[in-house]
Amino acid sequence: MTTASPRHSDASSDAAVNSLGFAKPPADTRVVVAMSGGVDSSVTAALLHEQGYEVVGITLQLYDHGVAIQAKVACCAGADIHDARTVAGRLGIPHYVLDYEGRFHDQVMQDFADSYLRGETPIPCVRCNQTVKFTDLLKTARDLGADCLATGHYVQRIDADGSAELHRGADPSKDQSYFLFATTPDQLDYLRFPLGGMSKDETRTLAHKYGLAVADKPDSQDICFVPNGRYGDVVRRLRPGAVEAGQIVHLDGTVLGTHDGVIDFTIGQRRGLGIGGRKDADESEGPLYVVAIDAASHRVIVGPQSALACHRVGLSEVSWVSPDGGPEAGTAVLARLRNTAPALPATITTVDGDMALVALDAPQSGISTGQAAVLYDASNPDRVLGGGWITDAPTAGAEAACPAH
Secondary structure (H helix, E strand, O other): OOOOOOOOOOOOOOOOOOOOOOOOOHHHOEEEEEOOOOHHHHHHHHHHHHOOOEEEEEEEEOOOHHHHOOOOOOOOOHHHHHHHHHHHHHHOOOEEEEEOHHHHHHHHHHHHHHHHHOOOOOOHHHHHHHHHHHHHHHHHHHHOOOOEEEOOOOEEEEEEOOEEEEEEOOOOOOOOHHHHOOOOHHHHHHEEOOOOOOOHHHHHHHHHHOOOOOOOOOOOOOOOOOOOOOHHHHHHHHOOOOOOOEEEEEOOOOEEEEEOOHHHOOOOOOOOOOOOOOOOOOHHHOOOEEEEEEHHHOEEEEEOHHHHOEEEEEEEEEEEOOOOOOOOOOOEEEEEOOOOOOOEEEEEEEEEOOEEEEEEEEEEOOOOOOOEEEEEEOOEEEEEEEEEEEEEOOEHHHHHHOOOO
16 A cells, blocks of 8 residues: 555636535545445445545454454454455455554553443443544545545534534434544544435445445444453453452442452443342332442442432543534533433533533433543534543442442
């Protein structure tokens, strides 16, 4: 793969703007497409190729193929690299595979293991976007002289007042804006999301139209390097000897059982606790949930659902999509604290550098540190303002069981 100069056009400044926002013909516009081997990125490449753009496909090898091929619905695994290469061959576009395995291991997988050992519930796909896909891959696209980098994410890039805004995907069931909250203004300026205005059904229809072998391929999992969804096994492999057994304790101090490691639990978990029922339990209490994880003492604290109520979240590594910076303290926003949760009213009460405190208008349950809090514009709910990593999410149970929390 050789470094190329950016494509230049003889078109005048008043030339028609193409579908990607450049004032030149598609044939003079070079686009690198991040091809994971799935249907979304494959259709992205095919759609842009059909529109006449000069398309270059790049696939990242992120982790060991011997592990990867065990997962039938992972991304960037050995079979997926083959699928991406096959699609590129059908389209007749150049295709490169870049070995980012070491970088992915150091920046994503290691962070994943450490986060679980701290009693958190991490989102490695966001870290991957931050540290690999939208950093290293974007640089590679620029080195290739590409005008932009296109991905198959279901989000929308809206040009407004001379700058780009990040908006939810048009299909609410596939919107991926939660995973892209950490996109910087410079990155967003260079990125394009051709599928953002489509539904998944429309994407698959196009895949059949283009005759792509991946048209009916299942969607990939968010955590691509966990073949069977058994996160604990991955952490134990990455951190041998670091996982310690401990106690499962009720809020009232009663020891209900033991566990093999806090990494096997997450806030809000109800099933698989292995403690059965309490003979002396108040029937009005209902089922027990994990309400706090004290990693330092290896304790998992359980209690009633009411003990899960969380009224505020503390954020670190806060970043804002707008080039003008983020909102000030006192700004009303919509806060989305899990990918599957709706964005609900909240207020940014404190902003201090890359730290922030967000007060929730109504308490939410099942909020875990290690997750992301994505903040949307209260006056334009589709617009992503930015967000940060949840480092503090005190529940009633946590404050009662861990006073130093």
